[in-house]
Amino acid sequence: MTATLSLQQVSRSVALPDGTTLHILTGVDLEVAAGEHVAVVGRSGSGKSTLLNIVGLLDTPTTGRYLLDGRPVSGLSARRTARLRGETFGFVFQQFNLLPGRTATENVASPLLYASGREFLARKRTARAMLERVGLGGRLDTMPEKLSGGEQQRVALARSLVRRPRVLLADEPTGALDVDTGSAVMDVLEELVRVDGTTLVTITHDLSVAARADRQFRLDHGVLTEITRDALAAATAHRETV
Amino acid sequence: MGRWLLGPVAAVTEAWGEVRVHRTRVVLSLVGVFLAVFAMTTITAAGNMGRQMMLESSERSGGRAATLQVSAYPNGAVTADGADAAARVLRETAERHRVTWWGLVSQGSGQMTVRFPSGAQLVTFSAVDPSYGTMHRALTDQGRFFTAADGEAFSPRLVVNRAFADQLGGFDEQVPPTVVLGGDRPVTATLVGVMEVPYSDPSMPAAYVLNSAAQAWGLVDPSTSGPPSLELWVPDADAEALTAALQTEVQASLPGYSVSAYRTDFGQDLGVVDAILAYGVRGVGVFALVLGGIGVLNVGLVTVRQRIREIGVRRSFGATGGRVFFAVLLESVAATFVAGVAAVALSVLLVSNFPLEAVLPAGVVLQDVPPFPVSAAVEGLLAATAVGALAGIVPATMAVRAKVIDAIRY
């Protein structure tokens, strides 16, 4: 069976203004199967967001291959890439990134502006149903500014899943929330992806969040390594005792 | 619904959402465009009114476009028979050409004795047909101009100037004043209206009388007044050919007369006014719109920079470069279009409710208020939309160029 996501020897480097080259990712291999949950941990600046952006077709590898459902994505036109991104991925960001001035419903409906006919026409109804699912049925017409952090992230979560993406990419989804709120959001997130069978890639600082995934990876200075169960348990225990 | 239709619908929906959310900013950026379109349409409308006033005043003297005049004057001594013959030929010629509006006019050529309370006075008068009223936009200050029925009345009817009416102690429509006209057979005439008599000294009494009445009561002495002229009001396009035809035909019927046919209205002379309206107003309008456009562009640039993150988020939803470009551009276009519509609407409101009578100086009148210049309104709208499109291109390009990852990183 082909992996949903397959990164082979992916590297990403950028030319800095001073003429030197910054290697953000080097030789990354990553295979994620359909419906699998993986977590990536790593220090700030280790390249986690860059990796996630490459997976989500927002960025492109400098070298290496990226196969989506076994098909390389490097040859696609910008237009096809944008379509594929919208159809395949949902994004949750640390800073929620809700559109200001739009109600919760409008925010959740906004990805459907780029969807097909039936989805576009039913966008308001779909958005409301999605908000019900994240427990915000009572805040449909509230502006994001009026919502708490946890509520905002649940709106963002509803928005990321409104097109029923096959892959949800969450970049530090609990990073801006306190521990209890963060874990409540993660409960909702995991429940939704479990019901829909969505593949999930979560980037996190939080080892307890990482522990909820099927597999864990560590990104260190652009190098990705899988963490064994035992190592994770040890690390988690260590952190909890500290 | 097919993709080809859905794309634009979704794009417009998205752009409209943007305009709605950013309405304060949008409204601010549009003040310039709004004022430009408003000024353009209002000035054009006002100019059209001014043009119409000039036209109407010229029509009162020279007739409406196109008014032709044919006169036939005997080469030798003027006799009553000679004058009658000329009048008959002119009448027949007009009837033969099936012209709807025509009349015989002896403009200010007759003199008659009028027995005013202060004493008898010799008064200049003009003999006309009832059609003269329409052909010259006869505008009475009081009472009315002649109708066809006045020609069959049992006493002569008069339309007089203010100086004439004042001699009789003023004009009252309810109790029309009468006055005795002297001559061999004195007759009592009834005044039906008061109006200005062109080409005459307003301080001296002057009057209009119908041709039929002048004839019936022997008010005219053709041997002194000469034959009348024929006036015809014809379509502009026919004017030239008809003038030539009238000249030859009348001359052929009246050998021994000097015949001249020519156009008397000043309609053509309004070309300068039209040019000023067309190019002057448009020139100023374009300049104002360019300034307005710079305002829109400026605000567009500032907000695209503010909205880079939002654009990045939309990219993550799968927005293509085309959609991002279109959304920003359409926002600009939709906004300027709305500003244009609002400006035109306000202009229509202002122009149609303007208290013209209260503002115009005494004596200046506008009978037929020209319709609102639709072409100016449409032009203003198109120009506003074009300005929106032009001013939107730069921010739209910036929005497309923005790197998504830079937009969403923090």
Ligand SMILES: Nc1ncnc2c1ncn2[C@@H]1O[C@H](COP(=O)(O)OP(=O)(O)O)[C@@H](O)[C@H]1O
């Ligand atoms: N386009 C870029 N230009 C320059 N430096 C970049 C660029 N993108 C990422 N970086 C740098 O690469 C490193 C990794 O960034 P990022 O992937 O955001 O890390 P993380 O999400 O793990 O904190 C950081 O040092 C960041 O400053």
Ligand SMILES: [Mg+2]
């Ligand atoms: Mg990051």
